[in-house]
Amino acid sequence: VSTGGLLVYAESNVESGKQVVEQNQPESKKKRVVVLGTGWGGTSFLKDLDISSYDVQVVSPRNYFAFTPLLPSVTCGTVEARSIVEPVRNIIKKRSGEIQFWEAECLKIDPENHTVSCRSGINDNLAGHNDFSLQYDYLVVAVGAQVNTFNTPGVMEHCHFLKEVEDAQRIRRTVIDCFEKSVIPGLSEEERRTNLHFVIVGGGPTGVEFAAELHDYVYEDLVKIYPSVKDFVKITVIQSGDHILNTFDERISSFAEQKFQRDGIEVSTGCRVTSVSDHFINMKVKSTGKHVEVPYGMVVWSTGVGTRPFVKDFMEQVGQEKRRILATDEWLRVKGCSNVYALGDCASVDQRKVMEDISAIFKAADKDDSGTLSVEEFRDVLEDIIIRYPQVDLYLKNKHLLEAKDLFRDSEGNEREEVDVEGFKLALSHVDSQMKSLPATAQVAAQQGTYLARCLNRWDQCKSNPEGPRRFKSSGRHEFLPFEYRHLGQFAPLGGDQAAAELPGDWVSMGHSTQWLWYSVYASKQVSWRTRYLVVGDWVRRYIFGRDSSR
Ligand code: FAD
Ligand code: MG
Ligand code: MG
Ligand code: MG
Ligand code: MG
DSSP states (O other): OOOSOOOOEEEEETTTTOEEEOOOOOOOSSEEEEEEOOSHHHHHHHHHSOTTSEEEEEEESSSEEEOGGGHHHHTTTSSOGGGGEEEHHHHHHTSSSOEEEEEEEEEEEETTTTEEEEEEOTTOTTTOOEEEEEEOSEEEEOOOOEEOOTTOTTHHHHOEEOSSHHHHHHHHHHHHHHHHHHTSTTOOHHHHHHHTEEEEEOOSHHHHHHHHHHHHHIIIIIHHHSGGGGGGOEEEEEESSSSTTTTSOHHHHHHHHHHHHHHTOEEEESEEEEEEOSSEEEEEETTTOOEEEEEOSEEEEOOOEEOOHHHHHHHHHTTOTTOSSEEEOTTOBBTTSSSEEEOGGGEEEOOOOTGGGHHHHHHHHOTTOOSSEEHHHHHHHHHHHHHHOHHHHHHHHHTTOOSGGGGGOOTTOOOOSEEOHHHHHHHTTTGGGGOOOOOSSHHHHHHHHHHHHHHHHTHHHHHTOTTGGGGOGGGOSOSOOOOOOOOOOEEEEEETTEEEEEETTTEEEEEHHHHHHHHHHHHHTOSSHHHHHHHHHHHHHHHHHOOOOOO
């Protein structure tokens, strides 16, 4: 049904807050790209897409982009919420050409008919809502993920999350409320302690950064205004694994643990939260099997992400009902349907295993059809194989193999000039163990957005050859290359103006200088000069005047 650009209809009905509006737009010849979401993935896609060749329509329930890495700073007022958001309309205004934005939530994707159903007015309970649907030629799903409670009872009702700007603002108010509640006259010491017990569930980067922010806020600012209760404050991080920051280098994870110990932040590792009630958090200590009940003033739940219900629905329609997360191929095309792309936290790239394709690879590499593969033949295609199967490169690096022929050794370690299919299978049999899925980070989402925009910009020349390098070298290189992630490192701010960073090339840095690196990187990563000015201004204000503690 890819007729190109036709807003089918907007269906509404006055009585139930709906009204019937027919909207027939002049049919444009440009193909229509519908983008769902204006987070990291969606925004970076829009920034790089050549909008002169597409009719671009964007749907998102929030009309702004939020710089999520600074959300933990918003929880304590180090940075103001307004400083980390950029209106979508500002971003698209800067592009020459037209992008249309609809503030609405996508409720359903219909891959058969190439339409998406949306609802506007969801942010305003009083005004009622409008339903409409859009037709697409290409759909880009970049709706991110939602919090994951792992069905733990009481979490939805009693815990805070740290995912959206509103969450950060709510946390900021609650922290102050806890302090105000704890100084009310007539409370026992026990009650004051409970009110001031801040619990963070999840020792990943977000949880750890929030704990560090909160610690600074409490000891740099709040204890000065609430001196009578300063000894009753306690911050606890609950982690189910053995270490916090376990996706980072060990050096960083132990640096963080030591710093938290000095700061008096309690880290309870090996504990799993089983339920949360209005005053207690219940957990099971893995080593002893015992259940403990901990009273709290505030809990922030920060463990993992889950799939949005309408994406689950979509997965069922395209035969992915057995999966946990929407799967795409390495070109970011959603598996099981056509013209739908997905990127960022809502999807994961299902990397192809070498072993699945081993016979085809062998055939393609064996140019002279001799039934055996010589070292030369293999060397010729290795570069292409690495593009298609990046795990081969990782394997060679991790095993310190420098050359193609090093893969061709037999079990005694002797060099071999040629292998047959079986020998080839044996040589590559451990390669797939190097595959790991990409992390749910802004870095991945942004790179995928840029990648996809570039693909669509070159659509015509590449359409004829979508499978790209699978044809190997002889076919030339004007095809689409699969998405390749470049890890530029990651930061973990740890409070007290110290941070840890893991940079490419196994480089780890920790301490005050790293915090300055963090400041400069995060200032430079801002989407606009306006937010850059605001964020840096907030940092300076905090240095001079401290943080604001009004509710
Ligand atoms: P998002 O950025 O979440 O965007 C999703 C978009 O879809 C939003 O605009 C949303 O409004 C919209 N949407 C939702 N539902 C619908 C719907 N039904 N229809 C249409 N649109 C919809 N990553 C890093 O790399 N470094 C960091 O330091 C870092 N710090 C973080 C700190 C915090 C507190 C958090 C929460 C995350 C952090 N991340 C960090 C992770 C990073 O934010 C995510 O990986 C990234 O946002 C993923 O981008 P995305 O485009 O997939 O989703
Ligand atoms: Mg997005
Ligand atoms: Mg975002
Ligand atoms: Mg992903
Ligand atoms: Mg041969």
